[in-house]
Amino acid sequence: MKKRMLTSAVAMLTAASMLAACGATGSESAAETESDTSSAATEEATGEEAAATGEFEPMTIAYATNATDEVFATMKDAFDNVIGPALNIEFTYSEPLSDTGALTTFIENSYAAGADAVITNLSSSIDQAAGVCEDLGLYFVGISSSDAVENADLPHYLSVAGASAEGYGESYASVIKDVIGDDGEEHGILILSGAAAYGATSFIEGTAGSLRALEEVYGLTYTEDIDTLATTATQIDAENDKGIKITIFPGMADLATNVSPLLQTGEYDVVVGTTNIYDSLGVAVNEVEEALDMDIKFITRATFNDAISAAFNGTDSQGSPVIDGMVCNGTYENVSAVIMLRNAFDGNVDNMRDSDGTCSRVPGMIPLAISSVEDYNTLSSADIPYSFVTTEDILSLCGADVTWQDIDEFGASLTTENIVAKFSA
Amino acid sequence: MPNKGEVVLEVKDMCKYFGVTVALDHVNFTLKSGEVRGLIGENGSGKSTVSSIAAGMQKASSGEMFYLGKPWAPSTALEAQKEGICMIVQEAGTIPSIPVADNIFLGHEDLFSFGPFVNHPKMVAAAQALLDELGIGIDASVVTGRLDLQQCKLIEIAKAMYWKPKILVVDETTTALSQTGRELLYKLMRRLADEGGSVMFISHDLDEMMTQCDAVTVLRDGHIIGSLNKDEFDGDVMKKMMVGREVKGDYYRSDMDPYGEEVVLKADCITTRRDLLCFDLELHKGEILGIGGLSECGMHTVGKALFGYEKILDGRVTVGPQHTVVKDVETAIKNGMAYTSKDRDHESVGLPGSIRDNIASTGYIKNLLVGPIISFKKEKAYVEKEITDLSLKCASQYHSVNTLSGGNKQKVVFGKWIGGDADILILDCPTRGIDIGVKASMYQLIYKMKKEGRSIVLISEELPELIGMSDRILIMKDGQVTHEAMRADHPTEHDLIEYMI
């Protein structure tokens, strides 16, 4: 007993001294950050931002990620340097997590470390994670393309954010119409359906959307059901009454080896990828173009990076762009998740949840359809804020009267057209 | 060749450790040209170690050597061979799957090289010439595996002699040779000495030593005890120097106690995959049955087969009054049998385990508290009892067997089986690699077990031990019993060797 008291006394003493020390450095660093931000932001609305920071209570959000790739790094950078300071939020991040057990552990440890809210993009586990957060009293937003199945009525389960799969169909349709719709020529089209055969919805929607767009462009009718075609597990020709050559090739692995022979037949001059096919097929396509002296239109799913920029801006052996069109999934879901958690933490919980007492569903922005170099360059410009959302936009979406519908609507307004209009000015 | 009487090899302050075991302890030794120098000592006294270091087969832990006046530190046996120190080893030193000539020139193929190729006919011719010159009647082109042990040894001798060695080391070679083979070897040794070379001769046979050597050096426990010149040779003095005390009759047992009539273990025409073909054996209660022979004669297989560890293809081993068939190790142990392997460290004791882990392994049933729960107290006492009874030298029963000396390791093995109340013990080379002091206590222990009515199969490569301990001796050759000798007949080593080769 004596020992225990002694230990706790020692612990308390150390704690006290540490807290004192922390407090000192804490306020120091806070001051530093503040001056940093203000000096950095002198160009735009200095006073407003500084004032805004002052309005928010400090808050910590734990972000449980399923990968620590380039996309994550970009997000982390924006969170830590722009959004965090603006909303007075500190972020902690997990290591790449793959299963629910590890996710649960991260949430528990974050709670112990003092987190107030949790975001995860580990889409298979969001309902379970919501349950864990409920037990610990943490606000929670899951990022997934599909709706909550369970636990939707838990009071701390704010929302499921994330582009729904349908968005992909629209975006692909839009790109295809832009790329091949206006020339009136007949094309041979190869669609790489990726993981659609395994039931991955964004791939199915991407493939189906592409098929529908072709239906419209050529006014054709398929002999088979579009969904059946989209989920094919083997290479299949989408036969149609206009006799347009459309082939669907499923699978993700070893595309370069599997697809090159098809391209070398010279029958295809449009390649559509529902996944990032530039990394795996870019070289093969270029070789075929050179060898057969033909131009192949290239449509891929991708994110903004140096390689894609070069491909968009460069020309192939036929003098046309290497990439003719691309579909880029938006990142607004991450921003919207932060905004919703900020609002909930500030007491505006009910507006963040659906009025029927379940969690809300914020599909946010649909994937961007980009089919011109100018658009690409505007969207990928270094001056553009993360997810095309400026600090003012974010601040305008925080407040007692904001509802999740407002946040959702803002996301829906983030189309290529709008963004270009907004930022090219 | 150096002049006669000149010092060719000088060993200064040499030590050799194997882990914690001290094999050589600050040994000083000189070898002169023109002499046949005998090295004698009990097993593990260090005589093989010192000669093999000189011949480059292993390295000393400390100390230095001078060969023909220059510092000598051969890194391999091949290097030593080229410089003129050759060794004929105790163990088989030939590769069975290649021709005789290749064995003779193993590692020196470059002598006959022709670009990247070896001129094999030339090599065979050279080998044949060498064999003929030495008077060894073997065809150099046959595959070595078809020759018997004696012929293999002769090939090794030829291999050594080719290099016209300045120092020839003959390590326990004569036990494998018949009388004619020996004569040939003696002749070669003498010839080498007369030409100004030197011979280091190692043998257990004191008579042989006294007739062939010009001088002997006695080692004991890694120390040089002393040297004797030919005129000082005396069997008793040498034995005393080797053992370190007056060797009285009770080093082995001296009694003529009889053994029981009852057959406790019987092998009935057993055949194994290797070695044994319709082998018979009967072990009586209270009997020490010695089995001797050369290492490859199949006697080690007999031990394993009796214990159910070697697969028996035909025939059967039965144990006890009910004639239970020993079909596996478990049955053997259930019927009170125990087996200590020749390869003690790998098969009889768990080296990394503690003494307790090992000794207690046979006594779980005896140390139960309630139901299947083991009483730690009983187990501790059980192990402690064996440690005390065997006067096992150790810091505590929790110590690793690794840290013990060979003799104490063997005591752990004995303790394990005695604690488990084994009545029939199959001891395969129980004193192998054990220093002489512990050896004596082992013999006493074996005798004590006999008196307690336990039956013992003593398999050994050392004839004196068999003669000294056994009630009955079986000599084996090629998997067959070639001779049976009773204790009452007082067999001599010489008689028995006849049947081994």
Add this chain to the structure above:
Amino acid sequence: MQSTLLKVKESRWTSRLLSPIILVLLILVFAIATGGRFSNPRNLKMILEQALVVGTVATGAVFIFATGNVNISMGATTALVTTIAAKAYMATESVPVMFLVALVAGVIIMGLTALLSTWLDVRVLYVTVVMMTLLSSIQMSILGSANIQLPYDMTSGMGDANVPLILFIVFFIIATVLFHFTALGRKLRYIGINDVCAELTGFKRSRYLLIAFLVAGVGVGFGALSTIVRNGTITTDTCSTLNMDCMLAIVLGGMSCFGGSRSNTYSAIVGAVMVTVLNNGLLMLGVSNTILQAVRGVVFIILVCASQTRPQGLPSRDG
């Protein structure tokens, strides 16, 4: 002489208790560094709960590791058993059925692994390399592209009732009694010390290997149930790191992965808790995830060295 004797005796205990002592020290350090936040009972309970799945499976694995055999399919087996049991629950909606299925499946799969090793006379390591791939492909084909999402009411209900903790304690007690208080554990350890010698002492390797795997199979069954309770959703990634976690736990707990004398049942849970303590504590201290892995790696190396060093005179596997 007297003093050296005493010293040696003492070091036997230090070597045995080193890992638990390190664990206690670690907890103390974090408690002090976080000003007591770390050591509040709720956090400590959470840390223990995080370690239960690994602790349960690794406790079973101790039986296998003790014999000097390395089984690397423990994780894949648990994943498959988890999937089968979850499927069974979805089909019957009965918790007892799920329990029964988990236990039976765990014992059968582990038993088969052991039999494969002895029948084919292939080392356990090699068999389990094959088994690992085989089992995960079976799991994948059972799961298909879908995940199994178990009803939250069931999993959270069982979690609130401390089912994983109870399962662990029951299994730990059974395992400890079997391993330390009956001949079984000693025989397994002796096989780990020297298998030929053990065979010649009458401990039939094939039989005891099977028994060890069956006991481990019970651990796998219990571990699978705890996984279900904790995870709720079963995917192909479930338990994907479990096997390495188990081995790490066993080594951190002070036991050798090659078995032998120093095998202990407590190693598993001590090591597993050590890992969760480290994760939780470092996060509490605000170590960012980018350097967390590096920090943890360094600490693991230190811990492994500390828990594996011992006086030369004391038993080890390779002497």
